[in-house]
Amino acid sequence: MPAITLSSDIGQIDFITGAIKGQLIGAVPGCIPVDISHQLSPVNHQQNAYICKNAYAHFPKGSFHLILINFFEKVPSHVLFTELNQQYIICPDNGLITMIAGGRPASVYAISTNTNGKGTLLACTHAIAQAIQHVHSGGAIQDIASIAMQIEEKYPMRSSVGPDWVDSQIIFIDNFENVVLNITKTEFEEIRRNRGFRIELMHKKDYIDTISDNYSTVPPGESMAWFNSANYLEIAINKGNVAGFFGLKDFSKDATISQNRLSYQSIRIYFY
Incomplete structure (x- = not known):
């Protein structure tokens, strides 16, 4: 069945x-x-x-x-x-x-x-x-x-890409306030091209520059990034709430919807 x-x-x-x-x-x-x-x-x-x-x-x-x-x-x-x-x-x-x-x-x-x-x-x-x-x-x-000859077609947002940076949007915040960005592991590595990187969370002093295997690979209270089970880039704090700590939001719920588009917060990743 x-x-x-x-x-x-x-x-x-x-x-x-x-x-x-x-x-x-x-x-x-x-x-x-x-x-x-x-x-x-x-x-x-x-x-x-x-x-x-x-x-x-x-x-x-x-x-x-x-x-x-x-x-x-x-x-x-x-x-x-x-x-x-x-x-x-x-x-x-x-x-x-x-x-x-x-x-x-x-x-x-x-x-x-x-x-x-x-x-x-x-x-x-x-x-x-x-x-x-x-x-x-x-x-x-x-x-x-x-x-159905004609259907409404919408497509996922793509990250904005520059020569040494990418702006990725927050598309999901889970129950533990871990943050998922709209960039997959494949897309990240294609843009990265074996370069170093810095994921800037709030100010230049708040950044992540390594990819972890899972939450347990960093000490409690430390920020981390990893590719989750869907292979999307996820940002978290081990035993913490990264969204609440840094004031991150998945989309603006009270923003005016213009042309069926919502306002999503971005996180910038620099490559060097």
């Missing part, structure tokens, strides 16, 4: 997430409903894509991933369905598919919510559960969906 993951901005207080999992179990008996997170931001797709993409990478082929973020930003007449790395992603037409995939997948389908755009979330997820059941049973998605 397939794993069916659920990611949303609904939170944990409402009954909705439990009701959706009930719908999924009813449509696909024996399936394995899995919560990824229900604390996702309705607007911070950069962070949402980071969380979802790196969770999905560890699921077996044939898994379904349902993402319910800012579901009613548009009239919910349909949701998007695509296959990616032998798994399936279902989400509103809000740019998340291209954020997660890193480009437009070869085939994207539109599944009708059968509500004429007037239904509740549970009415829409009922239609989604039926679509999952159809595909899991061996039915072709083309039988119940149409090709």
Whole structure:
């Protein structure tokens, strides 16, 4: 039986997430409903894509991933369905598919919510559960969906690069206030070109110039950088809170959203 993951901005207080999992179990008996997170931001797709993409990478082929973020930003007449790395992603037409995939997948389908755009979330997820059941049973998605000719496309931010520096944005701060930047190990080493480096945290006297293997390789209270399990550059303080200590934030929650872009704080890395 397939794993069916659920990611949303609904939170944990409402009954909705439990009701959706009930719908999924009813449509696909024996399936394995899995919560990824229900604390996702309705607007911070950069962070949402980071969380979802790196969770999905560890699921077996044939898994379904349902993402319910800012579901009613548009009239919910349909949701998007695509296959990616032998798994399936279902989400509103809000740019998340291209954020997660890193480009437009070869085939994207539109599944009708059968509500004429007037239904509740549970009415829409009922239609989604039926679509999952159809595909899991061996039915072709083309039988119940149409090709989505035009979809909203959004793409992850890239670090700004100079001859001897790179400005990387903070895309995620975890529960321990460790800070993740939007630069992978591969990108970092390509820019670095075997040079030394300094990650400046606040002032020139506050910097990191080595990559650690994990948190335990530095003494308690010392700042460190390492490539986390998703291979993104992460900054932390062993047994401390680097974000709170240095006043770092992942994005400006009270900033005016201009052209669907949020204001992200950057950290500069110098190479020498």
